[in-house]
Amino acid sequence: MKKLLAMGVIGLFAATANVALADEDAELVVDGQAFVTKLDAPADSPLSEILSGWRFRNDETQELQTDDFENPAMIFAEYGEELWETADGADGKSCADCHGDAAESMKGLRASMPKWHDGKKTLFALEDHINWSREEHQKAKPWKWESQEMLAMTAYIGLQSRGMPVKVKVDGPAADWWKRGEELYYTRVGQLDMSCAHCHENNYGNMIRADHLSQGQINGFPVYRLKWQGMGSIHRRFKGCMDNIRATPFKRGSDEFTALELYLASRGEGLSVETPALRN
Amino acid sequence: MAKIKPRVKVPKKAKAGEAITIKTLISHPMESGQRKDRKTGELIPRKIINKFVAKYNGTDVFWMDMEPAVAANPYVEFSVKLTESGTMRFEWTDDDGSVYDIEKKISVA
Numbered sequence: 001m002k003k004l005l006a007m008g009v010i011g012l013f014a015a016t017a018n019v020a021l022a023d024e025d026a027e028l029v030v031d032g033q034a035f036v037t038k039l040d041a042p043a044d045s046p047l048s049e050i051l052s053g054w055r056f057r058n059d060e061t062q063e064l065q066t067d068d069f070e071n072p073a074m075i076f077a078e079y080g081e082e083l084w085e086t087a088d089g090a091d092g093k094s095c096a097d098c099h100g101d102a103a104e105s106m107k108g109l110r111a112s113m114p115k116w117h118d119g120k121k122t123l124f125a126l127e128d129h130i131n132w133s134r135e136e137h138q139k140a141k142p143w144k145w146e147s148q149e150m151l152a153m154t155a156y157i158g159l160q161s162r163g164m165p166v167k168v169k170v171d172g173p174a175a176d177w178w179k180r181g182e183e184l185y186y187t188r189v190g191q192l193d194m195s196c197a198h199c200h201e202n203n204y205g206n207m208i209r210a211d212h213l214s215q216g217q218i219n220g221f222p223v224y225r226l227k228w229q230g231m232g233s234i235h236r237r238f239k240g241c242m243d244n245i246r247a248t249p250f251k252r253g254s255d256e257f258t259a260l261e262l263y264l265a266s267r268g269e270g271l272s273v274e275t276p277a278l279r280n
Numbered sequence: 281m282a283k284i285k286p287r288v289k290v291p292k293k294a295k296a297g298e299a300i301t302i303k304t305l306i307s308h309p310m311e312s313g314q315r316k317d318r319k320t321g322e323l324i325p326r327k328i329i330n331k332f333v334a335k336y337n338g339t340d341v342f343w344m345d346m347e348p349a350v351a352a353n354p355y356v357e358f359s360v361k362l363t364e365s366g367t368m369r370f371e372w373t374d375d376d377g378s379v380y381d382i383e384k385k386i387s388v389a
Binding site for chain 2: 069070072075078079226229230
């Protein structure tokens with residue numbers, strides 16, 4: 001009887017916890033467009049199901065992303081659109097001068113990032129692509145990784161792929177990067193001696209103090225994070241994670257973070273791009 | 281974001297006496313005045329929107345004071361009942377005295 005009572009108490013706790021967290025059955029729909037935020041993982045995936053970070057947020061935060069007016073990330077995407085049409089650099093060209101309408105030319109790009117770059121013989125994150133284009137074609141100064149301009153531009157370019165499934169190329173020259181990313185994912189680092197997998201593979205759905213652990217999917221980046229009161233890149237989030245486990249973080253734009261980004265993108269294949277998403 | 285830009289979502293048409301929802305969002309850093317510059321250690325001066333007013337045909341219909349605890353890019357949603365057509369004017373007052381405004385016409389039938 002005592003045992004039964006104890007179970008009842010546990011059951012109560014679990015139920016209360018669920019109320020405070022996200023509605024498990026909620027689906028993300030923006031302006032009538034449905035997003036894939038949950039799917040069965042392929043056989044070779046370490047996960048049994050793939051879940052967007054959106055599903056781990058509470059109802060109010062989820063709701064903000066369903067309306068483009070309420071989603072503060074759209075402010076940045078709008079600013080990105082302005083920058084897209086603004087001439088910059090010694091050649092006085094804007095992005096639009098070469099690429100035309102972003103809705104056409106940038107469609108699908110975010111879904112396939114990071115990508116191998118033949119010219120530079122390295123793996124390019126979206127930020128690398130933008131800066132390469134700025135230097136090569138506009139003769140402009142590269143933007144800083146976490147600058148407002150860069151975030152606005154990645155948000156705007158990412159928006160053109162919104163709703164498309166994430167699909168990255170992990171074979172060919174990118175294969176070594178992918179392996180490096182996987183290795184980083186499972187390597188214990190920092191004073192807390194933890195790897196990404198400890199939280200995001202073994203414990204997603206559980207609470208780590210006040211945080212609801214997600215799978216660490218990157219399909220919504222750059223995201224507007226309520227905690228940041230602004231926009232942040234994928235690499236900023238990586239850095240935050242590494243700080244939390246008291247490790248020395250890699251630099252934004254470093255080979256390590258770009259490799260990790262490729263590996264994470266491949267773990268989330270099939271999820272819809274949510275850029276620019278909103279998280280807490 | 282350096283640029284401060286107000287935006288509002290207002291229905292173009294409304295029925296007289298029926299409540300309509302008005303959504304507003306302004307991009308603003310809402311610097312609380314409590315934070316320190318990481319490099320110099322000096323306090324970053326306060327710069328927030330301290331007042332928001334919505335006027336319909338010159339009459340205040342919704343107003344609020346904002347405090348430093350309000351998050352960046354404040355989003356305000358409210359409902360109004362209108363009886364006649366006119367113009368809704370939205371004004372955000374900054375700490376430095378500048379006023380950001382935007383106007384929207386609503387036809388009421």
